[in-house]
Amino acid sequence: MTEESIYSQLSAKFGDACLAFENEASHNPGALIDSTKLMDIMIELKENPAFAFDSLMCVSGFDLGEEAELGMIYHLYSVSLNHYFTIKTLLNRTTPKVASVANMWRTADWHEREVYDMFGVIFEGHPDFKRILLEEDWEGYPLRKDYVPAEFYRGMKIAKER
């Protein structure tokens, strides 16, 4: 199934929640959706036998800039039907919150923890929500554009970036 038809079916079902179909700049066409409806759309994508997205390849966060929003991007793949789709959603910078899909795809478990670790996005309903790569008491979210590297961590000096 092509990405266009997936998007048209999705937008037929969810209406306003699908904001746009992105295929110009992106090499992986997909839908930009409303973050509050993420869970419903993901359930549809996974459970509907026409889509059958049984594999979540990647969950990544990105930051559009110090003033703009944070983004989440989900790359989906169906092993059984061999098609792809991308779900993108934008989150409020001050209170980034989105539903966790870790219970649907276990891949998302660690990937979401990593996004939290790096961007501070809160995933609601995640089974084991904590930092993964950095220490529990690390301050700030390093991959945000407004992150200021700390001088010290527990009394240890942190090497400066060039």
Added chain:
Amino acid sequence: MGRLHTEEMILNMGPQHPSTHGVLRLKLITDGEIVSHVEPVIGYLHRSFEKHAENLEYQMVSPFVDRADYIAAMNNGHAYAIAVEKMLGIELPPRVEYIRVIMAEFQRIASHLIAVGTFGLDVGGITPFIYCMRERELILDLFEMASGARLLYNYIWIGGLAHDLPAGWVEKAYEFLDEFDFHVEEYNRILTTNKIFIERTADVGVLPVEVAINYGVTGPNLRGSGIPFDVRKNQPYSFYDRFEWKVPVGEGAMGSVGDSWDRYMVRIEEMLESAKIIRQALDQLPAEGDVKAAIPKKIRPPKGAEIYSRYENPRGELGFYIRSDGTNIPTRVKMRSPAFSNISALNEISQGWMMSDVITILGSLDIVLGEIDR
């Protein structure tokens, strides 16, 4: 007599344990020898690759990419180069693509040799490891000839290669391939068919297909579970659609499908398939040709361009999510490393097995901590 009072014990394995393949820490909850819960704790080798990448030009990122999975540096460089080239829409000369395929497959063999060898080490056989390292050394010699380095090559660049192949390289590669089948037979004799090894690995840590897909397990681990999924076949990149080879899958020859032995065996067979690919690529390699495509000096993908490119790393699907803001510095480089997803399934498949089996399963998953922590 009443029931014996038993208690669960928390056992800390690592980060300095000999069998955790680096600095991985496993929190085991054990009941005697039986393990009831495994929690991998990662991050000890975190080198903030993604943060680095946000401050460097596209070209400068590639040496850092090599360091993420230091066992398969060539593959990582290839994956990154492919991702950026797709963003720029560059066509490469055929010689470059052939050499890249040859290098990537040699690296796959080298990486699998380490996987096979260390797996032998995990179940207690020291000698197979040394044999594997011996063959790997020959591959590294080839790499050294071509790129000048033995571990972190930075050979595959965006838009081409660092150097052309030196004279005599192709002959040496053929020489290695001629010897290689015999050596694989040796591993089979000392390890694969060994009854103790089979007892240790067959039926241990069975990873069912649904669980594997759900956990995002890819590469030999997924194929060990019986699905012939390989990015090189399903979404061919580079010149992989020009070669004849098959995707080995686990068949449960010694136990059930998806056990540790299957995962191991897929690697052994994959080495032979890679050797086949290399042979074909060497046969088809154009004798002359430029190894650098015409790329702009400053790599500036269009503003807002983004890509998620998949690549078949020795450990599975290596994805690069790259986002551009129109400058020569990427705004976001996310590396979806295969081992990161593979190891997250560890708890699921090692529950109820013995402590020794956890090590076997960990070895059969073939993790590289540099890639997990990035």
Added chain:
Amino acid sequence: MIESMANWFLSLTWFPQMELASVKLLSVLLVGAGLFAFIAVNAIVLVYVERKVSAFMQVRLGPMRVGPYGTLQTVADALKLLLKEDIIPTLADSILFRVGPFIILISAIVAFAAIPFSPTVTAADMSIGLYYIVSISSIVVVGIVMSGWASNNKWSLYGAMRSAAQIVSYEIPVGLTLLAVVAMAGSLNMNEIIIAQGGSSNLFHWIPLPLPNWYMFNNPFLFIAFFMYIIGATAEINRTPFDLPESESELVAGFMTEYSGIRWALFFLSEYANFTLVAFLTAVVFMGGWQSPFETIFAAKTSLLVLLALALAWTGYVKTKANRLSIYPLAIIGLSTIAAWLFPGFAIWITEPGLFWIAMKVLSLIFLLMWFRWTFPRLRVDQLMYVSWKVLMPIALFNLIGVATWMWLTGEIQF
């Protein structure tokens, strides 16, 4: 030996006149010191040999830098271990932690007392020699559990518990196989067991293949028992494929995780002492101890010829099959054959002295065990127990009955 030594001391004119008891005590001490020296030197040599054997099997060179061909490497290592700081973890049970290694070492050394090195060189030629060795070498378990527990480390505890289970379980099949031999020989005295294996006879009495009358060639049941004993003994001395107590890829170093320096060296020493002990016991019980396999010079010469022919055939076979084989073993056998034909004195020498032959047998057994170690992966705990209780035990019992039947058939016992 102690008796004769005491008598020799008393016969010396310059020796101060003492009572027999104190001279005996002196002899005992001297013999003990001699055994300890033997074990220490033996361990140093064996570590070097093991490193070289492993290196050659793994296409490496092994130690090369200290001394010619690295021969002094282990000496240097031993010195380093002696000079190292003795670390005892704060939370360890310090007394047990200190005592543990010594118990292991002492049990290993004491067991050597009953080993007959040659007809005259036997520290204590006791009537229950075999029984003594089997029982005394089981004390190792106490030391291992002690040091594993005292280390206050979960890995050490795992190693100790595994070791206890393993050694205790393997005592039984090992004991049963030895029992078969004891039934055959009708004695527990080591020298008598050896003497019972004198002379030469056909393989299993019936197959016309002239072989020394060792127990391993005496009848098919004892032939199986020999290999079972090797397997059981490998498990008892904690070597691969049964090295679970110290499996380095699982338990870091098992019960010796927390040890360092001299205490760790003691573990090493006792490991190699036990190793040698097992090889000696096998040589004595199944391979005719200090007896030469050749009764006469003629037997020696013909046997070497037969061996040469076999080696040639084997070399040819492998050469055609794999296109790679060395001529080293062939050359050694060929040279010995030529030497035996040219210099009858050499042949006489190889027919006579016991120390040479027992050393040869022990060394080849040690090589066998090293060969095991550098080839096989390791078993799991439950598989280890499976091998002991479900494979070795039934076969050992069956063997015991078989040996009895055999003895009845060949008329060695009557009802």
Added chain:
Amino acid sequence: MNYFKNIYIAISTLMTGMKLTLGYFVRPREYVTLQYPDEVWPIPERNIGTGELASYNVIRSKLHVDIDDCIGCKKCERACPVGCISIDVLKGDKGEDLGVTKNGTSIKLVVTKHQIDMSECMFCDLCTHPCPEDCIYMEADYRFERNDNKRKDVTVKERWRDRSTLIYDFAKIAQEDVDARTAKIEEENRLKAEEKEKAMAEKLAAAAAKQTAKADAEQTQNVKADVETTLFKTTEGGES
């Protein structure tokens, strides 16, 4: 029956493995480890191929700069992802002949500092490719030993901490020369700035003279204040 079959398989497969290891044990050595300081790894035959550089290997062990050929373009410095190269250049004197490189480019700048910190280098080889004169390249010499193990004045801690021996300085210019050149350039700059100042002042004075005819005394003072600030700004800009 399966039980006996298992035992048989176990024995036969174990024997297969043992045969292999024994084969290697008795075989003459095929691949052996090299005894490093006595034997040295052969360097693969490979060069980057042009003219004089034919003998330069691609083996990436140590960065080297032919400083005579360096034109101070700083391309390698910009290409380095970790910033281990630092280059300072000064302008040559007017009419001074700084020589030509082997490629025939005449050198315009004096390289006063070309420092490579090998402790930070990641051996990626990215710096060698942009060099227009092929004068920075990787050498095959992999030995970085310090040779101060026996020196009493270097403590172990210092030996581990100190990485100064891994910092390679390639610039040949002596410090006095650098100082002299810097002084000269400063002097030149100062003279230039003064000239500018003078010219500016004259200009302003002329302008002011024109205006004085019309303007009154207060206005004149205002113009003066303006001139002062402008002057201040120009000198600042000239220095930076």
